[in-house]
Amino acid sequence: MTPATTTSSTIDDEVGERPDDNISAVPLRHWGRWTGAAVVVLFSASFLWSLARNPNMEWGIVGEYLFADFVLQGVGVTLMLTAVAMVIGTVGGVGVAVMRLSHNPVLRIGSWLFVWFFRGTPLLVQIIFWGFLAALYQRIQLGVPFTDWYLVDVSTNDVVTPLVAAILALSLNEIAYAAEVVRSGIASVDEGQDDAAQALGLTGQQTMRTVTLPQAMRVIVPPMGNETITMLKSTALVSVIGGKDLLTSVQSVYAQNFQVIPLLLVAALWYLAMVSVLSLGQYFLERRFGRGHGPARTGLAERWLTGRGK
Numbered sequence: 001m002t003p004a005t006t007t008s009s010t011i012d013d014e015v016g017e018r019p020d021d022n023i024s025a026v027p028l029r030h031w032g033r034w035t036g037a038a039v040v041v042l043f044s045a046s047f048l049w050s051l052a053r054n055p056n057m058e059w060g061i062v063g064e065y066l067f068a069d070f071v072l073q074g075v076g077v078t079l080m081l082t083a084v085a086m087v088i089g090t091v092g093g094v095g096v097a098v099m100r101l102s103h104n105p106v107l108r109i110g111s112w113l114f115v116w117f118f119r120g121t122p123l124l125v126q127i128i129f130w131g132f133l134a135a136l137y138q139r140i141q142l143g144v145p146f147t148d149w150y151l152v153d154v155s156t157n158d159v160v161t162p163l164v165a166a167i168l169a170l171s172l173n174e175i176a177y178a179a180e181v182v183r184s185g186i187a188s189v190d191e192g193q194d195d196a197a198q199a200l201g202l203t204g205q206q207t208m209r210t211v212t213l214p215q216a217m218r219v220i221v222p223p224m225g226n227e228t229i230t231m232l233k234s235t236a237l238v239s240v241i242g243g244k245d246l247l248t249s250v251q252s253v254y255a256q257n258f259q260v261i262p263l264l265l266v267a268a269l270w271y272l273a274m275v276s277v278l279s280l281g282q283y284f285l286e287r288r289f290g291r292g293h294g295p296a297r298t299g300l301a302e303r304w305l306t307g308r309g310k
Contacts, residue, residue, distance in 0.1 A: 061262040065253070066269065074249030075270055077163075081245060082232045085170035089231075090224070092171070093178025098208065100183050111179070118176035124237050126173055130165035131241030166238035166245075174231060181223045185216035217289045225282030229275050236271075246270055 051057060065071060099111035118126070134156040143150030160168070189212050197207040236247040246267055254263040 056261060057265065058259065058262045061259055062265050062269075065263060065266050070249045070253065071246070071266060071270070074244065074246035075274070077244050077249075078232065078235045078246045079274070081166055081170060081235045081238070081243070082228065084167055085174050085231055085235075086228050088167075088171035089174025089178045089227075092175035093182050094213075096175055096179035097182035097186060100179060101186065115176045115179055118173050119180075123169065123173050123234060124240065127166065127169040127237055127241060130160065130169045131162060133160050133165065162238070162241045162243050165241055166235070166243040170231065170234065170238070174227065177227055178224065181220055181227065182216070185218075185220035186212055188219045189215045221285050221289050222282070225278070225285065228282070229278050232274055232278065233271060236267075 096111045096114060099107040100115070102108050102111075137156050140152065140154050140156050140159055141150050142152035186208075193211055193215065194207055197211045202211070235243070235245050238245050239248040239251055242248060250263045250267045254260045
């Protein structure tokens with residue numbers, strides 16, 4: 001009796017006769033998603049069209065002042081205030097965050113009080129306070145305590161100009177917020193990393209600089225990017241003390257020609273342009289420090305709203 005043999009052609013014939021091969025996958029239609037997108041596009045287009053056709057916008061005046069010298073100078077001051085405040089705020093925030101995590105109770109409580117005060121009072125109040133510091137201290141004096149011998153004795157108004165007051169207010173406020181961002185980033189790093197660094201003979205400062213902070217950057221960068229964007233827009237508040245920023249420059253002009261809406265639109269366009277550039281830089285930084293941690297979870301909010309799983 002000869003064993004039964006099955007040729008490859010017979011198998012191919014049998015597979016070809018399966019009815020499942022004729023079934024084609026049909027993608028699921030998300031009608032609600034497309035309807036919502038159409039509504040958003042419709043209302044957005046309608047709003048933009050109404051703005052474009054509104055004669056009160058006076059686009060000719062907007063184009064006339066968009067690149068005016070006083071506007072460009074205001075943009076430069078705004079960028080300078082943002083850069084200086086963020087550098088001071090970030091460096092100071094790292095120091096305050098380390099103090100918050102210190103085992104020394106004096107440093108820990110002192111840093112907590114600093115964060116509590118500058119986060120608990122409005123930034124506008126802080127700007128006004130520094131702008132009118134001369135009402136509290138007419139002179140800035142630095143010398144030997146309990147004596148009349150001073151190394152520094154100058155008028156407060158000569159030192160704390162509106163620009164200096166703006167930098168002080170923005171920087172100190174940013175230190176408080178940056179400290180909490182950095183502290184949360186440091187806390188996200190596993191303690192085993194510190195133990196491994198100590199086993200290798202690294203000091204506490206070396207561990208913080210070369211091990212902890214580089215790993216914490218993945219958590220620190222996104223909120224610090226948001227802080228930078230918020231700082232750029234917060235510079236508009238220094239207009240209350242004449243800080244020579246973009247909004248101050250625009251206000252000084254529309255107070256004379258009464259073209260309020262067009263000049264405010266000029267300021268808004270510049271703020272949008274600067275924020276767009278910062279957002280692009282934030283995107284690349286997040287991608288740089290987020291390498292190795294998986295892709296972004298696109299559509300997460302949509303799945304949460306619709307109640308679907310993965």
